[in-house]
Amino acid sequence: MILVLSVTETPEQPKGSPPKNQTAEQPEDDGWGKAYVLVLVALGVNVFLYWLLGYTYG
Amino acid sequence: MSNLDWVVLAVTLLGVVAWGVWRTRGITSADAYLRGGADARWHTIGLSIMATQASAITFLSTPGQAWENGMGFVQFYFGLPIAMVLLSAFVLPVYHRLKVITAYEYLEQRFDRPTRQLAALLFLLQRGLAAGITIYAPAIILSTLLGWPLDSTCLAIGALVIFYTVSGGTRAVSQTQKQQMIVIMGGMIAALIYVLGSLPEGVTFAGALEVAGALGHLDVVDFSFDPNTRYTFWSGITGGLFLAMSYFGTDQSQVQRYLASESLTQSRLGLLMNGLLKVPMQFLILFIGVMVFVFYLFVEPPAFFNRPARDVVAASASAEALGEAEAAFHLAFEKRRLVATEHVASLEAASESQRMAGRERLRAAHADVQRSREAVKDVIRAANPDLETNDTDYVFLTFVLSFLPAGLVGLVIAVVLSAAMSSTASELNALGTTTIVDFYRRSWVPDADDRHYLLASKGFTVAWGLVAITFATWASLLENLIEAVNIIGSLFYGTILGIFLVGFFLKSIGATAVFRAALVSQTLVAFLFFTSDLGFLWFNALGCTFVVVLATLAQNVFAHSRT
Numbered sequence: 171m172i173l174v175l176s177v178t179e180t181p182e183q184p185k186g187s188p189p190k191n192q193t194a195e196q197p198e199d200d201g202w203g204k205a206y207v208l209v210l211v212a213l214g215v216n217v218f219l220y221w222l223l224g225y226t227y228g
Numbered sequence: 229m230s231n232l233d234w235v236v237l238a239v240t241l242l243g244v245v246a247w248g249v250w251r252t253r254g255i256t257s258a259d260a261y262l263r264g265g266a267d268a269r270w271h272t273i274g275l276s277i278m279a280t281q282a283s284a285i286t287f288l289s290t291p292g293q294a295w296e297n298g299m300g301f302v303q304f305y306f307g308l309p310i311a312m313v314l315l316s317a318f319v320l321p322v323y324h325r326l327k328v329i330t331a332y333e334y335l336e337q338r339f340d341r342p343t344r345q346l347a348a349l350l351f352l353l354q355r356g357l358a359a360g361i362t363i364y365a366p367a368i369i370l371s372t373l374l375g376w377p378l379d380s381t382c383l384a385i386g387a388l389v390i391f392y393t394v395s396g397g398t399r400a401v402s403q404t405q406k407q408q409m410i411v412i413m414g415g416m417i418a419a420l421i422y423v424l425g426s427l428p429e430g431v432t433f434a435g436a437l438e439v440a441g442a443l444g445h446l447d448v449v450d451f452s453f454d455p456n457t458r459y460t461f462w463s464g465i466t467g468g469l470f471l472a473m474s475y476f477g478t479d480q481s482q483v484q485r486y487l488a489s490e491s492l493t494q495s496r497l498g499l500l501m502n503g504l505l506k507v508p509m510q511f512l513i514l515f516i517g518v519m520v521f522v523f524y525l526f527v528e529p530p531a532f533f534n535r536p537a538r539d540v541v542a543a544s545a546s547a548e549a550l551g552e553a554e555a556a557f558h559l560a561f562e563k564r565r566l567v568a569t570e571h572v573a574s575l576e577a578a579s580e581s582q583r584m585a586g587r588e589r590l591r592a593a594h595a596d597v598q599r600s601r602e603a604v605k606d607v608i609r610a611a612n613p614d615l616e617t618n619d620t621d622y623v624f625l626t627f628v629l630s631f632l633p634a635g636l637v638g639l640v641i642a643v644v645l646s647a648a649m650s651s652t653a654s655e656l657n658a659l660g661t662t663t664i665v666d667f668y669r670r671s672w673v674p675d676a677d678d679r680h681y682l683l684a685s686k687g688f689t690v691a692w693g694l695v696a697i698t699f700a701t702w703a704s705l706l707e708n709l710i711e712a713v714n715i716i717g718s719l720f721y722g723t724i725l726g727i728f729l730v731g732f733f734l735k736s737i738g739a740t741a742v743f744r745a746a747l748v749s750q751t752l753v754a755f756l757f758f759t760s761d762l763g764f765l766w767f768n769a770l771g772c773t774f775v776v777v778l779a780t781l782a783q784n785v786f787a788h789s790r791t
Contacts, residue, residue, distance in 0.1 A: 202496065206313040209503040213309040216507050217461070220302065220448035227441025 229374065229629075233638030240411055240642040241649075245392050248404035252396025258681035262329050262661050264398030264488035272406050273498025276485045276654075277476070278506065279405035282412065284366030284648035285621070287513065292533075292620035294517025295524075298445035300459040302510050307468030312503030315477050316496040318732060323483070324492040330665045331483040331728070338731040339739035341670070346746055347727050348666035350720040351480055352659060356692065357716055359655040360699025366648045367700065370641070372536050373625050379701045385645065386697035389652045393693070394686045398488050398661070401653045408646040415643035416513060422632055423519040428526045428569075435572040436522045442571070442587040443594050445518045448511075470768060474725035476502075481658035520627050525568045531557040531604040533619040533626050538608065546611035553607045557600040564593035656696065660689035715764045719757060722771020723750045729772065730779050741782035742775070749774035 229237075255261050268276070293301055328334050332351070336344035367381040392400050427436055440446050450460045457463075476482045476499070486495040531554050532538045541550050571586040578586065605617045628640045664685045673680070723746050730742050753771045756762055762770075 202316070205496075205500055206317065209309050209313055209500050212504050213306065213507065216511070217306065217449060220299075220511065223437075224441070224447045224449060227437045228444065228447045 229637060229641070230634040232634040233641070236635050236638030237642050237645075240639065241388070241645055244404055244407040244411065244646065245388060247407060248392050248400045249395045251403050252400040255395075255397055255399070256682070258664075258678050258685055260399070261397035261682055261685050262665065264402055266488060267490045268399075268402050268488045268494065268498075269490070270494045270497030270501060272402050273486050273489050273494060274501030274505070275409040276402045276405040276488075277482060277498060277502045278509070279409040279412070279647070279650035280481055280485055280654040281475075281506075281651075282409075282509075282647050283362050283651040284644045287412070287416070287644055287647055288366060288369055288625060289621050290510070290513045291517030291520060292623035294445070294514040295521045295623045296620045299448045299511070299514040299518060300450060302448060302507065302514055303450065303459045303461055303464035304468050305507050305510050306461065306464035307466065307470070308472040308506050309503035310465070310469050311472035311476060312499045314473065316499050319477050320486070320492060320495050320499070322732070323487060324495065329484075329487065330480050330662050331478050332480070332662065332666050335727060335731060339727075339742055343727065343739055343743045343746070345666060345671070346743065347478075347724050348662050350724050350750075351478075352662060354717050354720045355479070355481060355655055355659055356695060357699065359652060359659065359692065359696035360703060362648060362651045362655060363696055364700035364703040366644050368703075369621055369625060370644070372534065373622065373629060374641075382697055382700040385648055385652065386693055386700065389649050389656060390690055390693035393653045393656050393660075394689050397685070397689075398484060398657055401650075401657045402485065402488055404653065405650045408650045411639075411646050412643050413509070415639045416516065418636060419628070419632070419640055420512065420516045420519065422636060423516060423523060423627075426523055426631060427519075430569075431522070431526065431572050435575060436519065438575060439525060439568055439572060439590065440518050440522050442590050443521075445521055470725075470772075471721075474721050474768065474772075478724050478728045479658075480662050481654040484658050484661060485654065517624065520624060523627070523631075526565055527631075528558065528561050528565075530626065531601055532608060532617075533622040534616065535622075535626070537615045537619075540615065541608050541611040544611050546607055549607045550604070550611070553600070553604040557597070557604055560593070560596040560600040564590070564597050567593040652696065656689050656693050659692040660685055663688045663692070715757075718764045718767045719753055719771070720750075722753065722768045722773075723775055725768075726772040726775025726779075730776055734776070734780065737779050737783045738786075741786060742779045745775050745778035745782055748778055 290301065323331070323334060326334055326337050328337075330348070332344045332348040334344075335347055363382050363385050367376075367378055367385065370376055371378040371381050392404060396403070424433065424436075437446065450457060451462070452460055453462060454460070486498050489495040489498060530538070538550075541547070567586075567589050571590050574586060575583065608615055609617050625640075625644075628637055632640065664681065668684055668688070669676075669681055673684075676684075726749060727742055727746050730737050730745075749771055752774055753767050756770065757764075757767065
């Protein structure tokens, strides 16, 4: 059996469940929200520091 | 380059390759070759993702861009961390749940086989051409400045990459990229420290920032809405987000990096690591360019950095005109050097109004230098219109070769070649994998044994490597090749992203609607490309919008026709 077909029979996807229409889910509330906020806050801090550099010396 | 440089270069490059081959020896199954054992940790994935995106031209062009125009280019990356968050939240869980090897497998799960193979084909066309350029772009600059033969440089880079990519597959690519990224960051930080240490006596770090800022090189963030300004905060947040979503979410050369992980958690951490580090890394590379700019305020640079091109004109009938233009540049530089030295020396005792007056004098002197540099370019352009007068790609390497000590020069060249190899390896790995998984094993030879697929995977990787090397060695025959490949990429990226967006977010749309919408969208984009003057970056957004809108319309039409 080729691998592509075996994909439909993974433990997370029990036999009998329809393989089609695999769309994006709502993000689970499993603590990742804090990590995402950290990345976005870091971006904000970067942007602020770069703006401050230009404001001070530019 | 000195003997020490050659030793550093050879030990660094060959050491990384040997280590990667040794660590990944004994690959005996197609799945291990294609998935990399699915055991990579987040730091390997994060570095691998960063190494794939950072091509050699990044480290040659970006400092030169900062030298010429300042640091505004970093804004282009502001959308990337947001894209990493969105992909981690919405896309990675789907890929991991389906245990796909290529991104395009998802499309068959969601739609059907033709849609999957259409997207895979568009990827192969686009990335197949780009792989040649990833080799060619650094080779042309290294061969110009170091006198290396162009074809041999392309062949050496390509052969080394094919060797370890075929030897260890996806895992070898990730393992070598981890080491290559360490070499890259180590080399760039060493270069920055050396540039700062090379500033003339009396020029402090604060003084360097003062003169760079006075001449507009530290205006990093631009909040204006001027559409004629290429890099602003807003274009970075929107356009950069769009590009990062399509590149990291649908381009197999990136998708394969984070699908080599042992779990969804490790993939997410790897992507988020990229989201945290990418913007500061680009800032660092641009900052090196700004410090090189400050260095050249006090030490006379060449009026034109592409020395071999300048020498062609110096040996022609235009030699006298070139000499006069270069003499005028020399006088303008000396005047600016005096003004800059006085300005830095007077900073501590100067009042605010005196400081502002000093800045005005410096700006006026810098404008004179810019004008005299343009005059030199005009002479070169008039003498030989075929010569490229955009010389910013040569600025950083000229500085490295002229001023860095023996050993460090070899390390920086190793940085450039490591970046070329890491990007190319990801591309060849992804091209081979897509060919075998989405076409060969899916449709052409579906019932062979595992050993057959392992050998076929290696064969396709070699074949794509040979295509890339061949394209790289022929590239010099074509004009504006790099731009041409960027245009080709933009023509396909929008349609591919549109298919994935429909798949992920529009649950009611089926296979027939999206497939037809993709075909019509690609035709419309091609039609607009040939019949309008639209800038090519817009085709990314247009292709994506066409697919989403047309698929929605088509789905409704089919639904009505059935009822």
